Amino acid sequence: MRAYTPKDDVQKKPYYTDRYWVAPQVAKSDVSEDAVFAADLEAIKAKFDVLDAYIQVGQMVVVINAVDNFSVIEMMKNVLAYNQLSEMSAIDWLASEGKFEIFYQMLSMSKRKRVRIKCKIGEKESIQSVEKLFRSADWSEREMYDMFGVVVNNHPFMKRILMPDDWEGFPLRKTYPLQGDEFAQWYEVDKIFGKEAREIIGPENRDPARIDRYDTERFARLGHEVPHGTDISQGEPDTPLCYQENDGVFMIEKFDAEKSVVISDRHR
Amino acid sequence: MAQHQVNYLKDGGLPVALTTIDKVVNWGRSNSIWALTYGLACCGIEMMASGASRYDFDRFGTIFRASPRQAELMVVAGTLTKKHAEFIRRLYDQMTEPKWVISMGSCANTGGMFNTYATVQGVDRVIPVDLYLPGCAPRPETLQYAVLLLQQKIRKESASRAQKPKRLM
Numbered sequence: 001m002r003a004y005t006p007k008d009d010v011q012k013k014p015y016y017t018d019r020y021w022v023a024p025q026v027a028k029s030d031v032s033e034d035a036v037f038a039a040d041l042e043a044i045k046a047k048f049d050v051l052d053a054y055i056q057v058g059q060m061v062v063v064i065n066a067v068d069n070f071s072v073i074e075m076m077k078n079v080l081a082y083n084q085l086s087e088m089s090a091i092d093w094l095a096s097e098g099k100f101e102i103f104y105q106m107l108s109m110s111k112r113k114r115v116r117i118k119c120k121i122g123e124k125e126s127i128q129s130v131e132k133l134f135r136s137a138d139w140s141e142r143e144m145y146d147m148f149g150v151v152v153n154n155h156p157f158m159k160r161i162l163m164p165d166d167w168e169g170f171p172l173r174k175t176y177p178l179q180g181d182e183f184a185q186w187y188e189v190d191k192i193f194g195k196e197a198r199e200i201i202g203p204e205n206r207d208p209a210r211i212d213r214y215d216t217e218r219f220a221r222l223g224h225e226v227p228h229g230t231d232i233s234q235g236e237p238d239t240p241l242c243y244q245e246n247d248g249v250f251m252i253e254k255f256d257a258e259k260s261v262v263i264s265d266r267h268r
Numbered sequence: 269m270a271q272h273q274v275n276y277l278k279d280g281g282l283p284v285a286l287t288t289i290d291k292v293v294n295w296g297r298s299n300s301i302w303a304l305t306y307g308l309a310c311c312g313i314e315m316m317a318s319g320a321s322r323y324d325f326d327r328f329g330t331i332f333r334a335s336p337r338q339a340e341l342m343v344v345a346g347t348l349t350k351k352h353a354e355f356i357r358r359l360y361d362q363m364t365e366p367k368w369v370i371s372m373g374s375c376a377n378t379g380g381m382f383n384t385y386a387t388v389q390g391v392d393r394v395i396p397v398d399l400y401l402p403g404c405a406p407r408p409e410t411l412q413y414a415v416l417l418l419q420q421k422i423r424k425e426s427a428s429r430a431q432k433p434k435r436l437m
Contacts (some may be wrong), residue, residue: 180385
């Protein structure tokens with residue numbers, strides 16, 4: 001029998017609840033299903049702590065401790081022949097776990113296999129650079145620092161890569177607003193004119209739908225819509241498209257559309 | 269009388285034309301607008317097409333220059349990021365007076381679709397703009413029409429308007 005729920009306040013509740021909706025999960029399977037991955041995992045497990053390991057969409061995912069990241073990837077490169085670091089970055093799980101997840105996507109050309117190494121670090125913690133092993137990690141780690149604020153130790157040039165050097169905040173964190181915080185909204189004004197110019201220039205217009213319906217130019221008719229086919233001239237004479245002032249220009253002959261001849265036969 | 273010598277009394281009078289200094293100066297300025305190449309994004313492709321042979325900006329006297337010292341028109345063609353804002357201001361300051369700015373395309377006008385933390389919401393927050401050109405991206409004909417409108421504007425204003433401050437926003 002279905003559990004009783006009070007129905008007297010049913011109108012106050014939203015009509016639709018997603019109580020039957022389940023977030024789709026990518027199926028995980030055991031590492032032992034793939035002989036190559038199983039052998040690799042055994043080699044890693046022999047030296048390092050492996051917190052979790054599974055196969056997802058044909059790729060092995062290995063979760064390790066963050067302190068082991070350099071030595072695990074060194075072993076992956078030199079011993080297990082995963083000779084390419086195709087991608088690395090961080091994922092912001094600060095809201096749910098208080099941690100960043102850092103992943104290294106690796107490819108073995110000889111084995112034709114892909115492995116993802118994952119580890120988690122706290123917000124204030126830092127991670128070891130793998131730039132000595134893979135040059136591709138150079139910009140990836142700088143971008144990780146730029147976008148998430150994950151500090152990487154032993155990186156040769158730990159500097160922001162996309163945002164300006166004097167930028168405050170880390171834009172890809174979930175807590176960062178899409179349209180920027182107060183610093184971002186005044187960045188160019190503060191930098192070029194100084195903070196005292198804020199009042200003169202004013203805040204950014206972040207409303208893309210904002211129409212000034214009393215705009216003197218009226219280049220858009222939004223806000224002044226009329227039915228199709230209505231005469232909108234309001235008694236104003238029609239101004240043809242002109243490329244020159246009416247009284248002409250000094251030493252330049254004015255183009256007269258009425259005197260001009262349109263050549264219909266271009267081969268005449 | 270030699271054949272090459274002009275008979276002024278016969279051929280339409282003396283070679284004298286009366287006009288004002290403003291008109292002569294503005295005639296020269298409006299017909300030799302040298303523009304700074306400032307393609308920041310996809311609008312820059314349309315700007316390049318305007319300068320190339322099919323649309324042929326040279327016939328209006330508009331020649332793209334690579335140096336702000338030689339340019340008097342800045343066609344801001346594309347998305348201006350916050351990181352780049354200081355450079356556009358520096359290049360604008362390096363241009364010699366008199367100078368004009370055409371804001372080309374939605375991104376330069378208002379930030380366009382990039383309503384994000386990294387995009388300047390309209391170049392008029394940084395440099396004064398003479399002419400806003402709508403479109404995403406405007407076709408080369410539109411940019412040419414904008415330059416012709418700018419020519420009209422130049423011809424209307426006083427030749428010695430360098431000291432007149434421009435309104436920002």
